[in-house]
Amino acid sequence: MNTLSAPLTPPAVETGLVTRNWKAPIVLGIFTVIFAILVVLAPRDGETTFRISTGSDAIVLPDLIVPVIAAVWICIAIAAALAGLAAVFVQRHRKVPLWLTTVFVVVLVFAFLAWAAAGQTIPVPGLLAGSLALAVPLIFGALGGVIGERVGVVNIAIESQLLGGAFTAAVVATLTGSPFLGLIAAMVAGALVASVLAAFAIVYFVEQVIVGVVLNVLVTGLTSFLYSQVLQPNAAQLNTPPRFDRIPIPLLSDIPVLGPVLFRQTILVYIMYVAIFAVYFAMFHTRWGLRMRAVGEHPKAADTVGINVGRTRFWNVLLAGAIAGAGGTVFTVGNGIAFNQEMTAGAGYIALAAVIFGQWHPLRATLAALLFGFASNLQNTLKVVGSPVPSEFMLMLPYLVTIFVVAGAVGKSRAPAADGIPYIKS
Template sequence: MSTLAAPADDRQTLAALQPIDWKLPIVYGVLALLALVGFGLAAPGGAQTTFEFATEGDFFTIPPVVVPAKATAIVLGLFCAVLAAYATWAARRRFEPGTWLPVCFGVLFMLAFLTWAGAGNGLIATTSLLAGALALSVPLIFGAMTGLIGERSGIVNIAIEGQLLAGAFCAAVVASAAKNPYVGLIAAPIGGMLVACVLTFFAIRYWVDQIIIGVVLNVLVVGLTNFLFSTVLSADEATWNTREQLPNLPIPGLRSIPVIGEVLFDQNILVYFMYVVVFALQFLLFRSRWGLRMRAIGEHPRAADTVGINVNRWRAINTILAGGIAGLGGAFFTVGSGLAFGKEMSAGQGYIALAAMILGKWSPKGALFAALLFGFAKNLGNSLSAIGAPIPPDLLLMLPYIVTIFAVAGFVGRVRPPAAEGVPYRKQ
């Protein structure tokens, strides 16, 4: 009996010797204090906040919810404080409470913030806020999936920014020439894959530092698309740079679900394909031979080589495939949103996609929620500016980047990237 109990005792001893990680409890505590004092006690007395949920075509109408701003924000702040105390208790016991804690805390904190920001400033249209957040998240989600496939395979893909921009350019030009947004959607992955081909050629064939290659490719794509925009596209916009938009394809029945129906099921084909990509990657990465090989060449390529896996070939295939996914993300900037191509219209979204991938711990499901968080933060700034919230406009513009920094620094916890990412494989 003592022999069987020894391993469990050893694990308990090792857990007790591990230093306590106070980072998350501190972050939760600071945010709970902000929610209670900054949003609750500082809310104007007597003011009310109105949340609107109804849209046309819903199965049933949800009436607007009017709440007293000060009391509601204080109660929400107290709930945040309770969760922060639980996080502190969990840290002292040295166990992770699970994903439910950050999700619940984030929802409560955001409701407290919206209650304070909307006090006496008009309606907060919940459905529009969520729909805008999803739209702004689409390129981030595609970009995060691109980075995830590359790094799981051992290739650091800093060139996501360039791949998004190349996809946007190809989609706009081809759709304009063909007068058909679906043709542009077919061309978009080609732009991303071409950039990925250059990345893999130098990273795998010549063992050049992958971060340097990625930065150089981003600059190259920006310069090339700017040149073509200033010459070819601007000279004949009617032929090469018109607005072609993918039509929305509402799903009957699902579209009429209150609140989420319009958000999730009244989208164009590119958004629906994004759903497929995320769910397919979540399954294939952990439940298929392809996913097993990908994780093997990213974690221990020499061991994978010994069982007959061609490491460099699979790294190239996966990275080029991921480039096509990034190209689809870039297409959302143009044919997905009904916009003509503009200079540097990706606007740093590729780098935020990398942050979403890290925050999601190199998991498709985690990267999805992280990208949605960043998209929500960006759309929140736009929505609060429209209702005249008591926040400086410049701070609202900074909001998504502030969330990016704090999320990666405070909410990731312990993360471990694939062991062989960024390390060229030299076959002995």
């Protein structure tokens, strides 16, 4: 066989090897060392009880009682071993697998809970249910962000889409008495905000990040003005939204731990489950998804085969805005809470971090959003059980997790090649 006629395949592609990137093992090691130092400087003794089941579960599982000192140091040893294993993967030119980072996070979180709640009882179903509740708007926002960036448009405006959805849902649901109409209105509001982003970024080639930041400021100012001038004086008529009722799913809702968390929810959460699967399936298993990803990776090639790049980007950005707008419903109609100024509190930026953490993949972005929701709810749980951990530290926790993610806990991330780059047809 003539070797010169054989196709030349780079060794890295042929063997599945990747360029060494030491960020992941370094970050895992640093967090392990920081936690070990924390335990040494502030030792805790006694036992921590993890309540696994609720009284309404079909099968009531016994509480898990762990000795704090032993549990913490065993978890630190496991975390150190995982950091070392990550280094081995990198040394062998292998990508650090997602399961390794996930196990590391679970082990370190378990150790932190055992240490922080020494002598107390942690209701695990309540902790997880609260985490899911806080993660729902982040998941909707992250799904919208994934769609927008996969098609080549940086969606910094997720925050404004969530806030606009929250405002519109509260007003429409109050006027009509229907939370479902409030949800639809929120999606329309999110799509309208996204249409402004799409028009300036795709049609007029304005810098996408700047447009997104301006939209966030604009919607924040507009909703704050309308709240103070219109909603507050007429709160009973315009700002007392109904809420979605919880709908337990028979049999599934009785499963220990997972039942109360996943299957005793409102229709909005069940819609979120469907949206996660639908976005994943459509993105990777349909012609729409193939066209969308082609436009985000190589718009010129997509244009060559007959795909209208501008139109594909425009309509997908609107779809992303509608999904993010649905997430805004959680802040008002989802919980039956009146709209308040800036009530999204930066959730859109956290959702954007989840997109990057999830490497522009809908399922991974969902897991990242769940992690952020868990970090946010952890401070509430520890406050309820009377943990002596300073409240200021707990308020920092969600942002520490964000830093952990951005610092490179998942290794090297590559955005779609044409993300943020306007396409000017030659």
